[in-house]
Amino acid sequence: MIDVAPRFGGIIFGMSNTFTTMSGIFSPYMVAYITKKQTQSAWQTVFWISLAIQLTGALLYLVFLSGDVQPWAKEPEAEVIANPQYGEPGENNAAYNREKREVSEETRC
Numbered sequence: 871m872i873d874v875a876p877r878f879g880g881i882i883f884g885m886s887n888t889f890t891t892m893s894g895i896f897s898p899y900m901v902a903y904i905t906k907k908q909t910q911s912a913w914q915t916v917f918w919i920s921l922a923i924q925l926t927g928a929l930l931y932l933v934f935l936s937g938d939v940q941p942w943a944k945e946p947e948a949e950v951i952a953n954p955q956y957g958e959p960g961e962n963n964a965a966y967n968r969e970k971r972e973v974s975e976e977t978r979c
Contacts, residue, residue, distance in 0.1 A: 873937050873939070874936075874937065874938070874939065874940055874943065875939065875940055875942075875943030876939065876943065877943050877944075877945065878943055900916075900919075901916050904916055904919075
């Protein structure tokens with residue numbers, strides 16, 4: 871999750887971990903309901919459902935997922951605004967670059 875959205879890694883990890891834990895909570899109840907009679911066909915049904923869930927997850931992963939940083943998760947780029955007091959922005963303007971550095975340090979919180 872950190873590779874896909876570094877800024878929101880904690881939030882995304884928490885949400886995905888919640889959904890993953892929910893499956894661990896509800897699956898024993900589902901298995902108990904399906905296998906009341908303890909027959910072989912009941913247990914086969916449990917394993918077929920498990921197979922369907924795993925294959926669905928794998929197919930969704932293959933079709934829709936990528937390891938690229940998503941556009942909505944990218945850091946916003948700072949605007950470069952010319953300050954008439956210092957002249958045009960650029961590498962040769964030390965005063966402008968110093969002010970830009972100070973502003974970017976203030977906004978890092």
